[in-house]
Amino acid sequence: MARVGDEVSNxxxxxxxxxxxxxxxxxxxxTTATIKLKVPQGSKAVLVKNVYLSCDPLMQFFMRDVExxxxxxxxxxxxxxxxxxxxxxxxxxxxxxKAGDLVWGMTGWEEYSLIxxxxxxxxxxxxxxxxxxYYTGILGMAGMTAYAGFxxxxxxxxxxxxxISAASGAVGQLIGQFAKLTGCYVVGSAGSKEKVDxxxxxxxxxxxxxxxxxxxxxxxxxxxFPHGIDVYFEHVGxxxxxxxxxxxxxYGRIAVCGMISQYNLHEPEGIKNLxxxxxxxxxxxxxxxxxxxxxxxxxxxxxxxYIRQKKxxxxxxxxxGLESGPAALxxxxxxxxxxxxxxxxxxx
Amino acid sequence: MARVGDEVSNxxxxxxxxxxxxxxxxxxxxTTATIKLKVPQGSKAVLVKNVYLSCDPLMQFFMRDVExxxxxxxxxxxxxxxxxxxxxxxxxxxxxxKAGDLVWGMTGWEEYSLIxxxxxxxxxxxxxxxxxxYYTGILGMAGMTAYAGFxxxxxxxxxxxxxISAASGAVGQLIGQFAKLTGCYVVGSAGSKEKVDxxxxxxxxxxxxxxxxxxxxxxxxxxxFPHGIDVYFEHVGxxxxxxxxxxxxxYGRIAVCGMISQYNLHEPEGIKNLxxxxxxxxxxxxxxxxxxxxxxxxxxxxxxxYIRQKKxxxxxxxxxGLESGPAALxxxxxxxxxxxxxxxxxxx
Numbered sequence: 001m002a003r004v005g006d007e008v009s010n011x012x013x014x015x016x017x018x019x020x021x022x023x024x025x026x027x028x029x030x031t032t033a034t035i036k037l038k039v040p041q042g043s044k045a046v047l048v049k050n051v052y053l054s055c056d057p058l059m060q061f062f063m064r065d066v067e068x069x070x071x072x073x074x075x076x077x078x079x080x081x082x083x084x085x086x087x088x089x090x091x092x093x094x095x096x097x098k099a100g101d102l103v104w105g106m107t108g109w110e111e112y113s114l115i116x117x118x119x120x121x122x123x124x125x126x127x128x129x130x131x132x133x134y135y136t137g138i139l140g141m142a143g144m145t146a147y148a149g150f151x152x153x154x155x156x157x158x159x160x161x162x163x164i165s166a167a168s169g170a171v172g173q174l175i176g177q178f179a180k181l182t183g184c185y186v187v188g189s190a191g192s193k194e195k196v197d198x199x200x201x202x203x204x205x206x207x208x209x210x211x212x213x214x215x216x217x218x219x220x221x222x223x224x225f226p227h228g229i230d231v232y233f234e235h236v237g238x239x240x241x242x243x244x245x246x247x248x249x250x251y252g253r254i255a256v257c258g259m260i261s262q263y264n265l266h267e268p269e270g271i272k273n274l275x276x277x278x279x280x281x282x283x284x285x286x287x288x289x290x291x292x293x294x295x296x297x298x299x300x301x302x303x304x305x306y307i308r309q310k311k312x313x314x315x316x317x318x319x320x321g322l323e324s325g326p327a328a329l330x331x332x333x334x335x336x337x338x339x340x341x342x343x344x345x346x347x348x
Numbered sequence: 349m350a351r352v353g354d355e356v357s358n359x360x361x362x363x364x365x366x367x368x369x370x371x372x373x374x375x376x377x378x379t380t381a382t383i384k385l386k387v388p389q390g391s392k393a394v395l396v397k398n399v400y401l402s403c404d405p406l407m408q409f410f411m412r413d414v415e416x417x418x419x420x421x422x423x424x425x426x427x428x429x430x431x432x433x434x435x436x437x438x439x440x441x442x443x444x445x446k447a448g449d450l451v452w453g454m455t456g457w458e459e460y461s462l463i464x465x466x467x468x469x470x471x472x473x474x475x476x477x478x479x480x481x482y483y484t485g486i487l488g489m490a491g492m493t494a495y496a497g498f499x500x501x502x503x504x505x506x507x508x509x510x511x512i513s514a515a516s517g518a519v520g521q522l523i524g525q526f527a528k529l530t531g532c533y534v535v536g537s538a539g540s541k542e543k544v545d546x547x548x549x550x551x552x553x554x555x556x557x558x559x560x561x562x563x564x565x566x567x568x569x570x571x572x573f574p575h576g577i578d579v580y581f582e583h584v585g586x587x588x589x590x591x592x593x594x595x596x597x598x599y600g601r602i603a604v605c606g607m608i609s610q611y612n613l614h615e616p617e618g619i620k621n622l623x624x625x626x627x628x629x630x631x632x633x634x635x636x637x638x639x640x641x642x643x644x645x646x647x648x649x650x651x652x653x654y655i656r657q658k659k660x661x662x663x664x665x666x667x668x669g670l671e672s673g674p675a676a677l678x679x680x681x682x683x684x685x686x687x688x689x690x691x692x693x694x695x696x
Contacts, residue, residue: 237623256626263623270618275585275611277634278604284632286625 002037002049004091004099010035013109013325015075019063022264022333027063028081028326035112039093045116046097048087050107051348053322054136055329055341056170057260059083080108085345086124086135087113094118102126104135109325111345122296130307131316132348137340138303138314142170144289145257147299149233150178153287154255156231158183163225163244165211166235168195168315170340171257173203175233177312180204184231187224189240191335198315198338211236217243231255237262238269245273245282254284264333315339350385350397352439352447358383361457361673363423367411370612370681375411376429376674383460387441393464394445396435398455399696401670402484403677403689404518405608407431428456433693434472434483435461442466450474452483457673459693470644478655479664480696485688486651486662490518492637493605495647497581498526501635502603504579506531511573511592513559514583516543516663518688519605521551523581525660528552532579535572537588539683546663546686559584565591579603585610586617593621593630602632612681663687 002008010033019027039045062075062082075081085107089097097103097118105121107113115121124135137143149171156162162179164172167188176199179186187207188199199208207224214220221229221243228249234241237259244254262268277284306312317337319328325343332341350356358381367375387393410423410430423429433455437445445451445466453469455461463469472483485491497519504510510527512520515536524547527534535555536547547556555572562568569577569591576597582589585607592602610616625632654660665685667676673691680689 234626241622258626259623268620268623270620271622272616272618274589274619274622275607275616277632278582278606279634281634281636281639283634284625286627286629286631288629291629 002090005036005038007034007036008112009033011111011322012080013322015063015077015079015081017077018065019060021266023060023063023330025326025330028329030323033110035114037090037112039091039114041093043093043116044095044118045092045114046089046094046103046118046121047091047112047114048089048103048107049112050085050087050110050345051102052086052133052136053107053109053325053343053345054084054140054142055319055325055332055337055343056083056141057258057263057332059329060263060333080110082106082108082113084136084141085109086132086140097121097123102132102135104140109322109343111322120293130304133316133318133342133344134307134314136342137170137316138174138307138312139300141289142340143174143303144292144296144299146171146174146178147295147303148287148289148292149255149257150175152292152295153285154231154233154253156182156184156253160184160230161225161227161249162186162231162233163221163229164188164233164235165240165244166190166260167205167208168198168203168339169235169337172233172235173199173315173339174312176203176205177306181306181311189220189236194338202313202315211240218246221247228252233257234259236260238271242269242271242273245271245276248276248280248282250280252280252282254282256284256286260333317341319343321345350438353384353386355382355384356460357381359459359670360428361670363411363425363427363429365425366413367408369614371408371411371678373674373678376677378671381458383462385438385460387439387462389441391441391464392443392466393440393462394437394442394451394466394469395439395460395462396451396455397438397460398433398435398458398693399450400434400481400484401455401457401673401691401693402432402488402490403667403673403680403685403691404431404489405606405611405680407677408611408681428458430454430456430461432484432489434480434488445469445471450480450483452488457670457691459670468641478652481664481666481690481692482655482662484690485518485664486522486655486660487648489637490688491522491651492640492644492647494519494522494526495643495651496635496637496640497603497605498523500640500643501633502579502581502601504530504532504601508532508578509573509575509597510534510579510581511569511577512536512581512583513588513592514538514608515553515556516546516551516687517583517685520581520583521547521663521687522660524551524553525654529654529659537568537584542686550661550663559588566594569595576600581605582607584608586619590617590619590621593619593624596624596628596630598628600628600630602630604632604634608681665689667691669693
């Protein structure tokens with residue numbers, strides 16, 4: 001076993017070059033570098049052994065050399081890609097972290113990472129009754145996104161009609177369960193029969209449909225929401241958003257987390273029904289988990305008991321080994337993942 | 349002079365039949381009916397002599413037999429059209445109104461109206477230093493729209509970058525002056541050189557442009573807003589909205605009052621840049637003046653002193669006589685009006 005101070009081999013997923021449309025597996029390649037398992041003297045960095053890596057839609061923006069979401073670092077050709085992940089601290093120059101700690105935050109797609117930007121790194125109070133991998137998803141960025149979107153941005157009330165697109169995804173599945181626990185009527189859309197079954201039979205959604213099998217999305221929504229939609233959690237954009245707008249109720253809220261169907265189009269689809277925002281006094285609001293981390297302890301207090309009591313379940317799609325990482329990441333954009341997609345890099 | 353109890357002739361603007369696209373003058377016609385100047389016994393109605401009638405974009409929706417904004421009554425073919433207006437009470441069965449009162453609210457396009465729906469009727473405390481016609485605009489529905497949009501929905505702060513479309517219109521000109529009084533940087537768009545001059549030279553806007561002369565709206569906005577837009581007051585929709593989205597700053601707000609460029613299209617233009625809402629955490633919010641009338645006294649306390657001190661000016665385009673009403677109303681949809689469009693029906 002590798003020890004602090006050893007120089008060891010370090011398998012890495014390297015970013016080849018900037019990407020224009022959909023990322024492909026070939027935009028990344030595997031290599032093996034070496035790394036000294038020691039934080040440089042005087043540095044406040046943290047050296048981690050990566051255990052789980054999260055695949056997130058926003059990572060595609062880091063692959064571009066054009067403007068995308070702000071405030072993130074973009075990938076550098078020839079360097080490892082990075083994203084959210086869970087790791088074990090091997091060595092630390094930072095007073096808040098010590099060897100043996102489990103942490104989650106931004107890390108590299110490699111076996112070992114020297115994390116110099118430690119601001120977003122969060123120590124995990126791990127207990128065996130909650131899977132450690134959850135800190136890439138329900139207890140990590142996706143969970144905070146769901147929490148912020150549900151409780152802070154859209155705030156559905158008991159009895160309201162809630163629609164969630166990409167509902168079996170990392171964020172959607174948690175929002176749906178928050179909505180059911182709040183007493184809402186909840187419908188989700190997803191891209192396969194298996195996902196629709198998951199929503200209805202395992203995640204407790206009242207109704208669900210496969211958007212790929214609906215010729216008329218407006219009719220599908222009218223069927224599921226005869227009284228209209230109060231709150232829409234937007235992860236998809238495009239034609240589905242246009243149909244949702246037609247079915248919104250007065251004072252409806254649309255929490256915009258993402259519009260994954262549009263990111264890789266040469267030109268985004270035009271949304272024609274925005275007039276509904278004026279007609280029905282709808283609030284459409286973009287948000288980011290990053291503004292809500294002061295609520296992370298409150299979030300854990302809410303969600304950890306639900307997980308332990310099995311009142312909230314979470315479906316993960318775990319790819320094994322760094323080698324399978326690029327395919328897992330690219331699969332997000334065609335909906336190949338079944339639940340939260342992550343990569344297991346090393347045993348816990 | 350007509351007295352209470354007299355039966356008199358009553359010139360009216362009659363709605364011919366439902367309209368599909370743009371309303372035309374020929375969708376209305378003039379006729380002369382008779383009316384008894386007396387509220388029926390036992391009724392709580394109010395009988396008014398109309399003085400000023402307001403031309404408002406939303407009136408086009410009342411001409412359709414398809415769904416538009418909710419909560420309004422639509423026009424009936426063969427009956428007079430109606431809208432906001434200022435009148436003098438001749439007779440009243442309602443305890444809150446008496447003969448001689450000046451009122452504003454929903455009234456008919458005719459010389460005399462028997463108003464049975466008195467819920468929205470507001471008594472005017474008229475003073476000679478404020479034009480009575482203002483109660484069709486700056487002190488009426490348009491004013492409340494501007495006030496709600498500015499102070500309650502978007503709430504621009506000192507130093508923020510504010511853009512207003514249809515900026516010389518009934519609502520836009522007041523929002524721009526609120527923004528200047530708040531210490532914002534304010535730019536407006538309008539559809540003629542004269543309107544642009546008005547914005548810059550009379551209404552105190554920092555910058556203004558004629559959207560009809562800009563081949564590239566994105567470039568026009570970049571020129572006026574090198575640092576981007578914090579708050580956009582949306583009255584237009586379509587291509588201008590798409591360009592605005594590209595120029596919004598993080599945490600930007602878009603207050604959606606209307607999208608007049610889109611109402612009469614066979615199919616609305618598609619908006620392609622909605623992803624910016626997710627990228628920049630923008631709040632886009634529809635609203636209606638109707639939810640804010642509890643603030644009307646507060647609004648008057650704010651705006652009447654400004655009017656009296658000439659810190660706020662208001663540009664009106666007054667058509668003379670009921671006969672000129674249909675052309676004035678229809679002119680809104682091609683931007684023929686210069687400032688707030690209204691119709692003077694009778695001397696004060």
